[in-house]
Amino acid sequence: MDSSRISIDGTDIAFAQDGQDTVLRAALRAGIGFPYECASGGCGSCKFDLVSGAVDNLWPEAPGLTDRDRRKQRLLACQCRARGDLCIKVRPSQESKPLVLPRRRTAKLAGITDITHDIREFRFVTDSAAEFLPGQFALLDIPGIPTPRAYSMSNIANDAGQWHFQIRRVREGKATAALFDRLEPGDVIGLDGPYGLAWLRQDNERDLICIAGGSGLAPMVSIARGASAAGLLDKRKLHFYYGARTAADVCGEHLLGELPEFASKLHFHPVVSMPESSALWSGAIGFVHQQVEQDFGSRLADHEFYFAGPPPMTQSLQEMLMVQYKVPFSQIHYDRFF
Numbered sequence: 527m528d529s530s531r532i533s534i535d536g537t538d539i540a541f542a543q544d545g546q547d548t549v550l551r552a553a554l555r556a557g558i559g560f561p562y563e564c565a566s567g568g569c570g571s572c573k574f575d576l577v578s579g580a581v582d583n584l585w586p587e588a589p590g591l592t593d594r595d596r597r598k599q600r601l602l603a604c605q606c607r608a609r610g611d612l613c614i615k616v617r618p619s620q621e622s623k624p625l626v627l628p629r630r631r632t633a634k635l636a637g638i639t640d641i642t643h644d645i646r647e648f649r650f651v652t653d654s655a656a657e658f659l660p661g662q663f664a665l666l667d668i669p670g671i672p673t674p675r676a677y678s679m680s681n682i683a684n685d686a687g688q689w690h691f692q693i694r695r696v697r698e699g700k701a702t703a704a705l706f707d708r709l710e711p712g713d714v715i716g717l718d719g720p721y722g723l724a725w726l727r728q729d730n731e732r733d734l735i736c737i738a739g740g741s742g743l744a745p746m747v748s749i750a751r752g753a754s755a756a757g758l759l760d761k762r763k764l765h766f767y768y769g770a771r772t773a774a775d776v777c778g779e780h781l782l783g784e785l786p787e788f789a790s791k792l793h794f795h796p797v798v799s800m801p802e803s804s805a806l807w808s809g810a811i812g813f814v815h816q817q818v819e820q821d822f823g824s825r826l827a828d829h830e831f832y833f834a835g836p837p838p839m840t841q842s843l844q845e846m847l848m849v850q851y852k853v854p855f856s857q858i859h860y861d862r863f864f
């Protein structure tokens with residue numbers, strides 16, 4: 527297997543990149559705190575400058591780079607593979623240091639269950655234990671799809687090698703078409719993980735607010751399950767908001783209802799933005815971030831926040847929490863689903 531040595535300019539940090547890895551995956555596999563968020567080319571958090579050496583750029587048009595970045599020849603570590611030894615410029619951070627080192631595995635599809643008309647749970651099993659923190663994601667290599675896709679786990683770490691994903695079918699989406707229309711129980715895919723920084727923090731006493739928009743269900747369910755399993759809900763409350771477009775899109779309550787703290791410490795708040803009619807929906811109406819603001823207002827900064835979903839939702843939440851209510855950044859953990 528080809529191996530390249532990648533060193534970080536101005537530091538004594540160096541790591542090897544083998545075979546199919548990108549610069550980002552190689553760094554994280556080596557335990558280095560390479561800055562990143564989505565690992566999918568969307569967010570731009572893993573930008574670096576090339577000091578010497580050459581790379582294969584797997585997705586030069588990736589939206590995570592601006593025109594200015596391209597003019598300055600910046601690159602995304604999640605979309606570049608070293609072609610020989612490299613020296614790069616980037617600032618590693620303690621916050622990005624992986625607590626569980628990502629590993630490649632093969633995973634067999636063990637079962638599928640419909641959650642809504644367009645969200646399905648896909649349950650995979652691997653030979654070795656499923657090691658990850660609640661809220662993290664994996665990169666899946668799906669047969670027939672040339673580039674990997676990120677999907678968040680909805681379950682929690684387990685020795686049985688169970689990895690559960692809740693995936694929304696995207697209109698004309700390539701990977702979701704393959705998953706929904708072609709993959710069958712018994713089929714095998716590549717699973718690399720865990721990745722992601724929006725994992726459950728256990729080092730504080732604050733009540734939790736989890737906010738899922740659309741396909742952001744899985745990581746928030748994982749956070750709720752993780753909080754329950756760790757005993758955090760003995761002392762703390764967890765408010766789970768689900769933002770849906772229509773009443774038919776609302777989901778999650780039956781999954782949370784399986785947890786012993788449901789209704790006493792764990793509360794489900796569905797919010798619909800475009801209800802079909804008052805006969806079909808009598809609950810809260812509006813955008814989910816507005817409902818959170820209405821419910822908590824000046825008490826927002828007393829909470830620990832987790833959220834996942836489409837970038838417009840996460841953007842509204844970031845602005846509301848960070849700018850308007852001055853919630854400290856360290857209390858806010860999110861994944862944008864590009």
Ligand SMILES: Cc1cc2nc3c(=O)[nH]c(=O)nc-3n(C[C@H](O)[C@H](O)[C@H](O)COP(=O)(O)OP(=O)(O)OC[C@H]3O[C@@H](n4cnc5c(N)ncnc54)[C@H](O)[C@@H]3O)c2cc1C
Pocket residue numbers: 563564565566567568584585663673674675676677678679691692693694695696698699700701702703741742744745861862863864
């Ligand atoms: C951290 C994270 C976690 C996620 N978790 C979930 C989840 O739990 N459930 C869920 O339903 N969705 C999740 N997503 C979204 C998911 O990864 C897919 O974007 C979505 O399923 C659409 O995929 P598609 O192939 O069907 O759509 P398409 O429109 O065919 O592809 C969209 C995505 O493919 C990638 N892509 C497109 N072209 C290229 C290229 N040339 N090279 C590399 N990549 C390319 C990009 O990431 C793009 O957003 C998550 C995304 C991220 C970033």
